[in-house]
Amino acid sequence: MDLLLSSISQGLLWSILAIGIYVTFRILNVSDLTVEGSFPLGAAISASLIIKGVAPWLSIIIAIIGGMGAGFISGYLTTKWKIPPLLSGIITMTGLYSINLRVMGQANITLLGQQTVFRTIEGFGLSKTMAVLLVGALTVSAVILFLHLFFNTEIGLAIRATGDNNEMSQANGIRTNLTRLMGYMLSNGLNAMAGALLAQNNGYSDISMGIGTIVIGLASIIIGEVLVRNLTIAKRLLTIVAGSVIYRLLILLVLELRVDPQDLKLFSAILLTLALRLPIIQEKFASRFGRKGLPKAKEME
Amino acid sequence: MTNATLELQNINKSFEVGTVNENHVLKGIDFTVNKGDFITVIGGNGAGKSTLLNTISGSYPVDSGQILLDGQDITKEDTYKRARFISRVFQDARMGTASRLTIEENLALALKRGKKRGLGYGIKRNQRDLFQTELQQLDLNLENRLKMDVGLLSGGQRQALTLLMATIVTPKLLLLDEHTAALDPKTSEMVLNLTNKLVNEKDITTLMITHSMDQALDFGNRLIMMDNGRIVVDVSGEEKDRLTVPDLLALFKEKSGKAATEDAMLLG
Ligand SMILES: Nc1ncnc2c1ncn2[C@@H]1O[C@H](COP(=O)(O)OP(=O)(O)O)[C@@H](O)[C@H]1O
Ligand SMILES: [Mg+2]
Numbered sequence: 001m002d003l004l005l006s007s008i009s010q011g012l013l014w015s016i017l018a019i020g021i022y023v024t025f026r027i028l029n030v031s032d033l034t035v036e037g038s039f040p041l042g043a044a045i046s047a048s049l050i051i052k053g054v055a056p057w058l059s060i061i062i063a064i065i066g067g068m069g070a071g072f073i074s075g076y077l078t079t080k081w082k083i084p085p086l087l088s089g090i091i092t093m094t095g096l097y098s099i100n101l102r103v104m105g106q107a108n109i110t111l112l113g114q115q116t117v118f119r120t121i122e123g124f125g126l127s128k129t130m131a132v133l134l135v136g137a138l139t140v141s142a143v144i145l146f147l148h149l150f151f152n153t154e155i156g157l158a159i160r161a162t163g164d165n166n167e168m169s170q171a172n173g174i175r176t177n178l179t180r181l182m183g184y185m186l187s188n189g190l191n192a193m194a195g196a197l198l199a200q201n202n203g204y205s206d207i208s209m210g211i212g213t214i215v216i217g218l219a220s221i222i223i224g225e226v227l228v229r230n231l232t233i234a235k236r237l238l239t240i241v242a243g244s245v246i247y248r249l250l251i252l253l254v255l256e257l258r259v260d261p262q263d264l265k266l267f268s269a270i271l272l273t274l275a276l277r278l279p280i281i282q283e284k285f286a287s288r289f290g291r292k293g294l295p296k297a298k299e300m301e
Numbered sequence: 302m303t304n305a306t307l308e309l310q311n312i313n314k315s316f317e318v319g320t321v322n323e324n325h326v327l328k329g330i331d332f333t334v335n336k337g338d339f340i341t342v343i344g345g346n347g348a349g350k351s352t353l354l355n356t357i358s359g360s361y362p363v364d365s366g367q368i369l370l371d372g373q374d375i376t377k378e379d380t381y382k383r384a385r386f387i388s389r390v391f392q393d394a395r396m397g398t399a400s401r402l403t404i405e406e407n408l409a410l411a412l413k414r415g416k417k418r419g420l421g422y423g424i425k426r427n428q429r430d431l432f433q434t435e436l437q438q439l440d441l442n443l444e445n446r447l448k449m450d451v452g453l454l455s456g457g458q459r460q461a462l463t464l465l466m467a468t469i470v471t472p473k474l475l476l477l478d479e480h481t482a483a484l485d486p487k488t489s490e491m492v493l494n495l496t497n498k499l500v501n502e503k504d505i506t507t508l509m510i511t512h513s514m515d516q517a518l519d520f521g522n523r524l525i526m527m528d529n530g531r532i533v534v535d536v537s538g539e540e541k542d543r544l545t546v547p548d549l550l551a552l553f554k555e556k557s558g559k560a561a562t563e564d565a566m567l568l569g
Contacts, residue, residue: 154418157402161410164399171358171397172466173384173414230450
């Protein structure tokens with residue numbers, strides 16, 4: 001039972017990463033790999049500030065700002081300098097590896113015995129798992145509420161339009177370089193926030209903790225999308241949270257089946273592949289049996 | 302100032318400069334659009350019609366020459382800046398609207414064309430009434446589907462919506478690039494009539510590329526024919542009214558030296 005609850009709480013924290021990736025991957029419609037650098041950047045900033053005595057919550061805010069800076073660099077490289085998105089993400093992520101080492105001053109920082117946001121809540125008499133559940137639920141709710149409001153503002157609409165249709169956006173006077181830049185910053189701010197929270201939860205920050213985060217995030221997104229199709233943003237984000245939790249539960253299951261933890265990344269990769277393949281197979285079936293396919297196939301008249 | 306809305310001065314545009322495929326598409330275009338003009342544009346496939354519109358809108362930078370809008374030099378302005386004054390409808394119905402946004406969200410975006418966007422709510426309550434009245438004139442029952450994703454609409458519905466979006470804030474110049482070519486005849490007629498209605502009601506200066514000579518003759522007060530990167534025919538007023546399709550074919554043959562089949566133009 002405790003393992004289950006712990007997986008769920010982990011899923012909540014990881015869902016912030018998935019939501020961050022969703023902003024670039026689905027809303028902006030670009031594949032941004034910066035996350036593999038901005039996630040550990042958030043962890044590095046938070047951990048190194050905490051051991052210097054900075055309040056844990058403040059370290060998260062500074063981590064978010066750092067992540068937005070990373071997003072700014074990738075965004076600038078693609079929008080202004082016209083470097084393809086995939087490459088600018090790789091450039092930033094590679095550069096961040098060195099920066100993260102500098103931030104931490106070493107390859108990892110342990111937070112054993114240090115104050116974290118979770119310990120603060122435990123201080124009110126909650127168990128560790130319950131504290132993580134509570135903090136996870138609160139932060140995820142706040143993030144979703146914020147994004148729901150933001151993506152319905154004038155600027156938010158403009159960012160969504162940019163990812164949907166660049167030509168149309170420019171034709172409607174949207175400065176698409178700027179909107180895309182904002183999306184990158186928002187996305188990587190969230191990624192860094194997830195990194196900070198997970199470092200505090202796991203009790204350490206490690207230079208290699210970014211590896212595979214893109215796969216984890218995408219898998220959560222796709223699982224959420226397979227669950228329910230065509231939703232408004234807020235509801236979609238909720239399904240991503242569900243996707244994240246399901247992903248953690250699958251990991252738990254795999255570990256319970258005594259799979260070597262070393263093979264987890266392989267498992268993640270296979271899971272993402274299947275999750276990506278599933279919608280395509282569903283569609284094939286749908287068309288074979290003459291049912292109506294996805295609405296996107298409705299370009300007629 | 303004259304009553305010129307748009308002035309093109311010696312516009313040149315080439316593609317793939319410096320390669321064996323170098324293609325000089327616009328060859329020194331000099332052209333003035335007067336305020337209130339509704340100009341239909343015809344010409345063979347590859348004549349440079351779309352390129353002309355793309356340089357006016359800013360999608361393609363020009364190699365040389367000047368573009369003046371109401372006397373202001375906009376040659377170097379970005380597309381999104383020109384969008385304050387210039388709106389456009391493309392041939393592909395999917396190009397003019399954002400599919401994953403709702404009808405009202407698309408309209409709200411268009412309503413902000415050329416204005417600063419802030420953190421205010423994207424769709425204000427009083428705007429919904431405006432959207433509904435505007436949508437009513439399309440007669441497509443879209444006014445009751447404000448919250449529907451545009452991706453669920455048919456090509457004709459999307460094109461009508463795009464047209465509404467292009468004119469909801471009256472532009473100084475409206476650019477239409479074969480915006481009915483991909484529609485079936487009935488829908489095409491609906492969208493054309495809507496175009497005519499909106500353009501006349503709001504007295505919008507318009508350039509409309511069409512592949513149909515009938516349309517080119519039926520609509521607008523002025524007609525230009527392009528061939529090989531140049532404007533080879535420019536008629537307006539009564540002179541245009543007197544033109545017939547055979548006249549146009551004869552003109553086409555005279556100016557281009559190509560076989561004057563309607564096919565050669567239809568491909569445009
Ligand atoms: N983006 C582009 N890149 C390279 N060549 C282009 C581009 N756009 C148009 N052209 C070329 O310019 C010429 C004129 O095209 P276009 O303006 O689309 O003609 P029209 O609209 O009159 O049919 C064609 O030879 C076309 O291949
Ligand atoms: Mg064309």
